[in-house]
Amino acid sequence: MSHKWVPNLSVDCVIFGFDADQLKVLLVERTLRTTDKKNIVFSDLSLTGYHIYEDEDLDSAAARIVKDLTGLDKLVLEQFYTFGSLDRLEHPNDKLWHEQFGDVFSHRVVTVGYFSLLPSTKVKIAQKDRVVRWYSVNEVQNMAFDHNQILEKALFHLRYKLQHDAIGLELLPDKFTLSQMQRLYEAVLGTSFDKRNFRKKVAQMNFVVPLKEKQHGVPHKPAQLYMFSRDIFMRTRKERPYFI
Amino acid sequence: MSHKWVPNLSVDCVIFGFDADQLKVLLVERTLRTTDKKNIVFSDLSLTGYHIYEDEDLDSAAARIVKDLTGLDKLVLEQFYTFGSLDRLEHPNDKLWHEQFGDVFSHRVVTVGYFSLLPSTKVKIAQKDRVVRWYSVNEVQNMAFDHNQILEKALFHLRYKLQHDAIGLELLPDKFTLSQMQRLYEAVLGTSFDKRNFRKKVAQMNFVVPLKEKQHGVPHKPAQLYMFSRDIFMRTRKERPYFI
DNA sequence: CCAAAAGTGTTAGACGTACACCCATGG
DNA sequence: CCATGGGTGTACGTCTAACACTTTTGG
Numbered sequence: 001m002s003h004k005w006v007p008n009l010s011v012d013c014v015i016f017g018f019d020a021d022q023l024k025v026l027l028v029e030r031t032l033r034t035t036d037k038k039n040i041v042f043s044d045l046s047l048t049g050y051h052i053y054e055d056e057d058l059d060s061a062a063a064r065i066v067k068d069l070t071g072l073d074k075l076v077l078e079q080f081y082t083f084g085s086l087d088r089l090e091h092p093n094d095k096l097w098h099e100q101f102g103d104v105f106s107h108r109v110v111t112v113g114y115f116s117l118l119p120s121t122k123v124k125i126a127q128k129d130r131v132v133r134w135y136s137v138n139e140v141q142n143m144a145f146d147h148n149q150i151l152e153k154a155l156f157h158l159r160y161k162l163q164h165d166a167i168g169l170e171l172l173p174d175k176f177t178l179s180q181m182q183r184l185y186e187a188v189l190g191t192s193f194d195k196r197n198f199r200k201k202v203a204q205m206n207f208v209v210p211l212k213e214k215q216h217g218v219p220h221k222p223a224q225l226y227m228f229s230r231d232i233f234m235r236t237r238k239e240r241p242y243f244i
Numbered sequence: 245m246s247h248k249w250v251p252n253l254s255v256d257c258v259i260f261g262f263d264a265d266q267l268k269v270l271l272v273e274r275t276l277r278t279t280d281k282k283n284i285v286f287s288d289l290s291l292t293g294y295h296i297y298e299d300e301d302l303d304s305a306a307a308r309i310v311k312d313l314t315g316l317d318k319l320v321l322e323q324f325y326t327f328g329s330l331d332r333l334e335h336p337n338d339k340l341w342h343e344q345f346g347d348v349f350s351h352r353v354v355t356v357g358y359f360s361l362l363p364s365t366k367v368k369i370a371q372k373d374r375v376v377r378w379y380s381v382n383e384v385q386n387m388a389f390d391h392n393q394i395l396e397k398a399l400f401h402l403r404y405k406l407q408h409d410a411i412g413l414e415l416l417p418d419k420f421t422l423s424q425m426q427r428l429y430e431a432v433l434g435t436s437f438d439k440r441n442f443r444k445k446v447a448q449m450n451f452v453v454p455l456k457e458k459q460h461g462v463p464h465k466p467a468q469l470y471m472f473s474r475d476i477f478m479r480t481r482k483e484r485p486y487f488i
Numbered sequence: 489c490c491a492a493a494a495g496t497g498t499t500a501g502a503c504g505t506a507c508a509c510c511c512a513t514g515g
Numbered sequence: 516c517c518a519t520g521g522g523t524g525t526a527c528g529t530c531t532a533a534c535a536c537t538t539t540t541g542g
Contacts, residue, residue, distance in 0.1 A: 006252065008250065008252065008253065009252065009253070009328075009354055052328075054351070054352070055330065056330075057328055057329045057330050057352075058326065058327075058328035058329075058354070079325065079326060081323065082302065082323060082326040082356050083302075084253075084296075084301055084302035084356070085301045085302075086299065086300075086301050107298070108298070110253055110302070110354070110356075112326050112328070112354075177494085178494090178495090179493075179494075194532070194533070194534085195494090195495085195496095196495085196496070196497080196533095196534085197531075197532065197533085199495080199496085200530095200531095215494095215540095217540095217541080218492090218493080218540070218541080219491080219492065219493090219540065219541040219542065220491075220492040220493040220494070220539070220540055220541075221492085221493060221494045221495075221538060221539035221540050222493095222494080222539075222540065223493080223494055223495085224494085224495090421521085422521090422522090423520075423521075438505075438506070438507080439521090439522085439523095440506095440507085440522085440523070440524080441504075441505065441506085443522080443523085444503095444504090445504095459513095459521095461513095461514080462513070462514080462519085462520080462521095463513065463514040463515065463518075463519060463520085464511095464512070464513055464514075464518080464519040464520040464521070465511060465512035465513055465519085465520065465521045465522075466512075466513065466520095466521080467520080467521055467522085468521085468522090489542105490541105490542090491540100491541090491542090492539100492540090492541095493538100493539095493540095494537100494538075494539075494540095495536105495537085495538070495539095496535105496536090496537085496538100497534105497535105498533105498534090499532100499533090499534095500531100500532090500533090501530105501531085501532090501533105502529100502530085502531075502532095503528105503529080503530075503531090504527100504528085504529075504530090505526100505527085505528085505529095506525105506526090506527090506528105507524105507525090507526100508523105508524105509522105509523090509524105510521100510522085510523085511520105511521075511522075511523100512519100512520100512521080512522100513518105513519085513520095513521100514517105514518095514519095515516105515517090515518090
């Protein structure tokens with residue numbers, strides 16, 4: 001791997017996570033300081049992205065970026081849209097930011113958007129030099145570059161995938177309860193479901209498998225735990241597309 | 245417009261058309277001749293694409309390419325996927341083709357795929373220097389570069405759009421019969437529908453509007469003509485997603 | 489024994505699917 | 516009058532949506 005990057009091509013990854021009852025997204029703080037490093041000019045948030053390398057294809061670049069940030073590989077990672085407006089890096093803050101690098105980014109950069117799903121509890125974020133945190137998707141505003149737009153489009157695709165591919169199960173921990181699953185669907189789709197009807201639907205999804213195990217130490221009736229069988233899902237996905 | 249193109253970024257347009265009962269795609273002949281121009285080294289087919297210009301965004305590049313080829317603007321034109329494998333231009337024929345241009349394309353080119361829909365009868369193809377024709381999507385094989393793969397992915401998106409956005413109506417002429425519409429859906433989705441059930445569905449789509457007009461000069465009972473009201477479609481699309 | 493979330497069935501209406509015959513026209 | 520595609524209704528089964536109470540645990 002040469003690590004010589006292509007100046008006008010990047011990949012941005014929208015890493016979604018789910019935690020208790022909120023849909024989260026993993027973001028990096030971008031802080032511009034004065035040259036003496038004493039004062040902050042501005043500070044905002046950006047998606048995790050980087051230029052692609054000359055000898056690396058798009059999917060690998062996305063996988064590398066996610067791996068570097070979370071330490072995880074083998075995530076669901078899917079390309080959803082490519083952004084190439086002429087003005088995508090033209091906000092005043094973005095220009096200041098680029099000046100820091102001697103203006104090497106002055107031309108238009110086309111970025112390929114990928115999204116990734118994982119239970120937010122799975123991640124040990126190990127970054128010394130950058131502040132990386134989970135943010136609730138509802139609370140993020142005024143991100144760097146055109147990243148609000150990219151997040152918006154990623155959300156749209158996530159909602160679609162959740163309804164057509166049942167892929168949202170990637171956002172849950174390995175063992176989960178049906179209530180957690182329902183809260184995930186409600187958080188992502190922004191609706192609410194009837195508990196009984198939701199469970200009837202799930203009962204038809206034979207890739208959601210009950211375990212011989214229940215919750216422990218909860219101050220109420222312990223719930224049945226389930227797992228997602230990727231295997232059964234792959235074998236039966238064609239017979240029937242599942243919707244909630 | 246500077247017309248200085250970006251060497252590692254292109255747009256490829258998959259232009260779908262529908263004609264009687266076949267789904268077609270507009271392709272360009274790519275013929276490599278020996279330097280004395282007397283003999284043909286090889287000849288195959290490619291999608292219509294070109295590099296983007298430095299001062300042009302992706303959507304505009306796609307619109308320009310379609311306009312140059314068909315003379316039409318204001319088409320449905322939608323980005324569907326971006327292709328950036330390292331080996332996408334590595335087939336022996338593709339290498340020979342590039343050598344013709346003194347190898348300027350020797351690095352990896354990332355291409356953004358767009359698809360476009362129109363009734364194939366609407367197009368007057370006006371190209372002196374290139375052979376451009378409609379081909380049935382079922383009959384095309386061994387296209388240039390990775391264009392088979394791009395067409396495959398475009399087809400997938402077309403099928404999806406047809407079922408979820410009723411956008412396939414763009415493929416029909418301004419006035420059409422319900423049988424034509426049914427043949428379109430059958431050709432694109434590769435299935436067949438019961439005539440009565442299909443018509444019941446269409447009856448629920450209030451953006452498919454009956455005209456005060458019938459077919460003329462057909463050797464059978466003349467069919468009611470319909471039009472697609474983009475206006476009604478836009479106003480009602482949120483209330484209910486339509487599927488066939 | 490209280491609070492908290494888990495778990496469970498029925499009914500009415502909408503929708504999907506299967507199926508066969510008569511109609512209007514041009515030649 | 517024949518060939519061709521246009522046009523129509525019904526019945527059955529499945530899916531959706533609305534709705535309320537009992538259970539099990541920890542504190």
